[in-house]
Amino acid sequence: MDIEAAGQKFSNLAKINVLLGKNGTGKSTLLRTFENNKQALPDFGAARYITPERGGELVYQGNIETSAQDPNWSDSVRRNNRFENFRQMSVTEFRRLETLVLRKIEKDAATRKDMNFSFDTTLASINQLLDHVQITRGASTGFEIQAKATNERRAPGTLSSGESELVSLAIEILAFAYGAETYTGKKSYLFLDEPDVHLHPDLQERLITLLADAIKDRDIVVVIATHSTAILGALSFNDDARVGFVISAQTEVNFVPIGEALRKILPVFGAHPLSNVFNKSPILLVEGEDDERIWQQAARTSQGKLQIWPCAAGDIQSLDEYENEVEAIAGAVYEHPLAYSLRDRDLGPYEIADKTIVKRMRFHCRAAENLILSDDVLKFLGTDWQPMExxxxxxxxxxxEHQQYAAMVAFKDGGFDRCQSEVKALRNIFMMLAESGKPWEVAVGQTIAGLLVGPAATGEHSLTNYLGPKLVDSLNLKRRRRSIFFSKYA
Structure with missing residues (x-):
């Protein structure tokens, strides 16, 4: 579905929609615009905007409850970027939530027959978010906070920011979800602005699970503005979830399903996006799992000198899609992001154009398997080219009679062109002839890591020449020497 208001548009919304963007791109403004113009939303029943800066304590204040009876006041203060008494309002919402659940039991025959459902069920859904505390129904109204281990009563002011956030947001979500049931035949809209604030990634996932369960069977559309890739990851296998990327001054955001490529690269973006951790270990997209193992081994063996996150696209056809996903998510979350992709050269030219964020590279040799025959890897294997030939x-x-006999003959008839011959099928034979018990990917990866400490071979069949200058320069694989790049095949 699409929604429009005040010149802004969200296209192709699903039930849960994640709006990713850097600070200053207008995510909050977009959400507030739609909530402030809620009467223009399709099939409008109810709408709520939850501010990113949620202050206060989880205590009951009568004046807040009195003021909250005026929906215009409630909506207005929630549109503030920071509301100092937000958590006091959440306590008022708890009282409303209790009433809504009990009325549902009273009025809905199916719910009334479910002996496993009560208001305690709702409390349990909140408490499963919390590790050390729990909330219980108060002696009269409202709730109390207890330590889970001892049942000792806890003062609201002793809770951590994360615990207070979880309780407050869970109440807000559940109260809105139950309240939406009163708008029969109408659609309700929940605009969540940075629910990840103060929450560890694991707790973010728990909150999103509660949210997904709360709206599953209700006609509710949720838009979440966030920097958090952990939230996006928590929804990566939810068929009702989509993601949109926003840049500054953008007036229309198109939301797209979370596909296989995005699911696979999301773990690489798991570090908190407001830090610069990602750019210190940028993603390296590669064609397949063999390439991924090479670079994983190189990174491990380098002991931190080579800082990359290898990620296999599966095949060359998927690599461009993966590059586009990295462009979208890195551009929406990070300042000055950096990413790489690497593919076999095959029979194509060596040069390849970069994308806006992703620096694209090819091996100078034909494919990763040719690296086995470089002078450096052969030396690592305890041999050199003459005895290998x-x-x-x-x-x-x-x-x-060997099944790869014809491939080996073609290699010989081609003049033993170690750099550009098709040798994929021969890789294990080469390793056997070198009398190595290592997998070929491990040997190549360990030799690449060795380039960082030297000494390294030079010349036409050096590993640096097979890797190519763009890859060597980009990953800083030439710290202790200057090797010559031979352009025979360029």
Whole structure:
């Protein structure tokens, strides 16, 4: 569905929609605009905006409850970027939530017959968010806070910011969800602004699970403005979830399903997006799992000198889609983001144009498997090219019935072009001839890591020449020497 108000538009909304964008891109303004013009929303029943800066304590204040009886006052103060008494209002919402649940039991025959459902069920859904405290029904109205381990009563002021946030937001979400049931045949809209504030990523996931459960069978549309990729990750397998990316001065945001490519790269963005951790270890998109293992090994062996997060796209056809997903999410979340993608050269040209964020590279050699035959990797394996060539000749004489015999003959007939021949099918034979018990990806990865400490080979068949200058320069793989780049195949 689409919604429009005051010149702003959200397109292709689902039930839960994540709006990702950096600070200053207008996420909060967009949400407040739609809530402030709620009467223009399709099939409008109810709408609520929840501010990003939620102050106060979880205590009851009669004047807040009195003021909250005026929906115009309630909506107005919630539109503030910071509301100092937000949590006091949430306590008032708890009293309303209790009334709504009890009325549902009273009026709905199916609910009344469900002996497992009571207001305690609602309390349990809130308490499962909390590790150390719980809320219980008060002696008269409202709730009390207790330590889970001892049932000792806790003062609201002793709760951590995260605990207070969870209780407050859970009450707000559940009260809105139950309240939406009173608008029969209408649609309700919940605009959540940065619910991740003060919450550890694990707690963000728990809150989003409660949200998804609360709206599942109700006609509610939720839009969440956030910097948090943890929230997006929590919804990555939810068929009712979509994501939109916003940049400054954008008036229309198109929301798209969370596809396989985005699901796979999301763990790489798991660090808190307001930090610069991601740019210190940028993503390196590669074609397949073999390439991913090479670079994982290189990063591990380097002991922190090579800081990258390898991620396999699956195949060359998917790599462009993955690049586009990285462009979208990194551009919406990070300042000056950096990302890489690497593909086999195959028979194409060496040069490849960068995207806005993703620096795109090809091997200078034909494919990752050719790296095995570089001088550096052969030396790492305890051999060099001359004995390897002799071992290949001997193998050809002994194994004419081998299924890869024709591929090896083609390699020989091509003049043993170690850099540009098609040798994918021969990789395990090379490792066997080198008498190595290592997987080829491990050997290559460990040799790449060795470039960071040197000494390294130079010349046409050096590993740096096979990797290519753009890759070597981008990942800073030449710290202790200057190797010559041979452009024979460029």
């Amino acid at each position: 002799e071992a290949i000749e001997d193998w050809l004489g002994k194994y004419p």
